[in-house]
Amino acid sequence: MQEQESRTTAYTTLAAGTDFRHEIELKRSRFITVLRRTATEEAAKDLVSGLRREFHDARHHCSAFVLGPDRDVQRSNDDGEPSGTAGTPMLEALVKRETTPGVTDLSDVSAVVVRYFGGILLGAGGLVRAYSESVSAALERAPLVRRCRLRICESSVPHAAAGRLENDLRAAGFVMAETGYGAQDTILRLAIPDEPADIAAATDRVLSLTAGKATLRPGGTEWIDVPLP
Structure with a gap:
């Protein structure tokens, strides 16, 4: 079983x-x-x-x-x-x-x-x-941390724009998972509570920060360390 x-x-x-x-x-x-x-x-x-x-x-x-x-x-x-x-x-x-x-x-x-x-x-x-x-x-x-099972959502952006977008997302309070890299793009990975409203809010924020040029692709869930408040 x-x-x-x-x-x-x-x-x-x-x-x-x-x-x-x-x-x-x-x-x-x-x-x-x-x-x-x-x-x-x-x-x-x-x-x-x-x-x-x-x-x-x-x-x-x-x-x-x-x-x-x-x-x-x-x-x-x-x-x-x-x-x-x-x-x-x-x-x-x-x-x-x-x-x-x-x-x-x-x-x-x-x-x-x-x-x-x-x-x-x-x-x-x-x-x-x-x-x-x-x-x-x-x-x-x-030193203690919260270990949270979060939905990983990816956003592919040009390498030149990735650093600023990541900083803006962190400043907005989003938890970032390990970044990936492609030939043309940087793959930013956001760790988001696995709730439709949270994923929708993150998607709207990425759209706003990139003037509609990037969005989020929901993936699987992972255990992520989150600093304690």
């Missing part, structure tokens, strides 16, 4: 690029949190493997991740800490993170907390708080 496509059209995730790291210290134990945007379980496991090599002398490399637009893949690992004191609170910090007031939609994010034991036992409650706060503190500082 063919898997149904998700009905989710937007969620929040980490900005693409390098890992985000944050460290706290509690009773001489160091908790180094590393966040990475990951789209698959394999990528999440690669993060753990890489940090085991980098921090090879640390006692614990606890992990949690939530994946998919519907957040239907959720895993955690205590990595030697008492059961339920590390991975579970880390996962809860990801899943219950409010990205806007009342909205918990963070996904495609992996968190690993590397712990260097400082010689003072924290107890079960102390460990839960430490791992939860470590991930929460990192998320407070991490």
Whole structure:
């Protein structure tokens, strides 16, 4: 049976690029949190493997991740800490993170907390708080974006006119996808909410900006990163 496509059209995730790291210290134990945007379980496991090599002398490399637009893949690992004191609170910090007031939609994010034991036992409650706060503190500082499924519409314009049109469209608040290039024309690609009214409004704007010389051709949908307001 063919898997149904998700009905989710937007969620929040980490900005693409390098890992985000944050460290706290509690009773001489160091908790180094590393966040990475990951789209698959394999990528999440690669993060753990890489940090085991980098921090090879640390006692614990606890992990949690939530994946998919519907957040239907959720895993955690205590990595030697008492059961339920590390991975579970880390996962809860990801899943219950409010990205806007009342909205918990963070996904495609992996968190690993590397712990260097400082010689003072924290107890079960102390460990839960430490791992939860470590991930929460990192998320407070991490760069986030909206990941939106948008309709891609193309407009072909002469190379000489493309730069100005693109700037005008960006200034008007349109999200631009990756530009394409032909022999004679530049192919500007707009990422637009998949609603007839939004597509019609974008078409009218392109017609207006080009004095009727260019229009939009609706294509398929793609997941696009959109900066948070």
